[in-house]
Amino acid sequence: MTKRRADNIAEQLEELIFDGTFSDGDRLDEVRLSEQFGVSRTPLREALQRLALSGLVELIPRRGAFVRQPGPIELMEMFEVMAEMEAVCGRLAALRISDQALEDLRDANTKCHDAVDGSNPDAYYHENERFHRIIYEESGNSFLAQEAYKLHKRLKPFRRQQLRFRGRLQQSMGEHEAILQALSDGCQDAAANALRDHVAVQGEKFQRLMATLKAAAE
Amino acid sequence: MTKRRADNIAEQLEELIFDGTFSDGDRLDEVRLSEQFGVSRTPLREALQRLALSGLVELIPRRGAFVRQPGPIELMEMFEVMAEMEAVCGRLAALRISDQALEDLRDANTKCHDAVDGSNPDAYYHENERFHRIIYEESGNSFLAQEAYKLHKRLKPFRRQQLRFRGRLQQSMGEHEAILQALSDGCQDAAANALRDHVAVQGEKFQRLMATLKAAAE
């Protein structure tokens, strides 16, 4: 499957927004960017439209494209939805998960343990993502899995920061154990609650981080 | 807020897909459609991109745009997600709903009753939508409300059919009562379960409808 030029540009722009090259409120100049990417305005505009649909950019008619980072309240809302979405995945997966997938979850979990012991945050992050992704897929609902992963990806840059809280990794591992237990027991409510709490904690930590940052700025 | 030409075209195309003018697998010819709408290919392509992002159209590079109606399995999955999403809205709304909103819900419900008595499906449909929309908004999470409404809208053409099941309207009304009760009690789990079941029934009815249609076709 060949890729369009516009696809690449959309990805690169996404990256530039995530890494802070463009920040909230910045106007994305079509001609400047098209020159920078070495293409004409046509594919660049297509890329902007994609970013607009995925929510990273606001397209104001006759005005231009503006970077639209979610504010604190919106982020809180998104974390809440993420928590509930994972809870739903867990609720369904509790009934539908395969033995193989349970095995994979345990594997991801032990690798997470190793990463914590080795103080390797990147490895932890990677295996943690695999852990959650397995649960999405084992919901047995590919539409749900897709939506969950989409939101997961969008929250990625904000989730990463809260891992730096002291003791958070160990705490997180314990929560994973509880999730695993509930899933292998096939207990829907327990799985849903465990996952909801696990993700909600991330939102809470994030909120505290924001508060401290705000306080520091004053 | 001014509207782009492409927005109108996207809406019109959406309508044409919903009403069956274009059916699954049809290729949407850019030049033919641009002539038909009296515009050039540029805004038409923008419209196609939007439809692609919302899932109504598949854009295959160098091949064209194809109508992509969800199949039976995907529809089942979407109904399941809708049920869980409404459950989440209910779970949150149980804690956060305002007295005014509870009043509005009761009002929508009595109007639903009247519509059932008067055998007015359209009126029922309208008030039913209002009922659910209030719950989305009273979740206190505008991101969630938006996502819920998006999916609600996407399932609209399929939900409508199942209202024709005999006795479904009365049954549905009873379910609304249970939802209302749980919300005014502030009971999270009861509200979530009542809403989940209420919507899941629609998915089930839809599945049966599909089965009968398929059987009739053989």
Add this chain to the structure above:
DNA sequence: GTCAATAATTTTGTATACAAGGCTGACGTT
């Protein structure tokens, strides 16, 4: 000096022109 109105410039939205990749069908070979 400030405010308003208007002209100039910049920027978006749309149309058209051009380039490149796939589809069709005919022709040749086995």
Add this chain to the structure above:
DNA sequence: AACGTCAGCCTTGTATACAAAATTATTGAC
């Protein structure tokens, strides 16, 4: 007769050109 190959056409993707709207600058009046 069937399959492969190549040429021509058709469609998509990209660039450029033009039109309309918005922002900015300038000029003039009070």
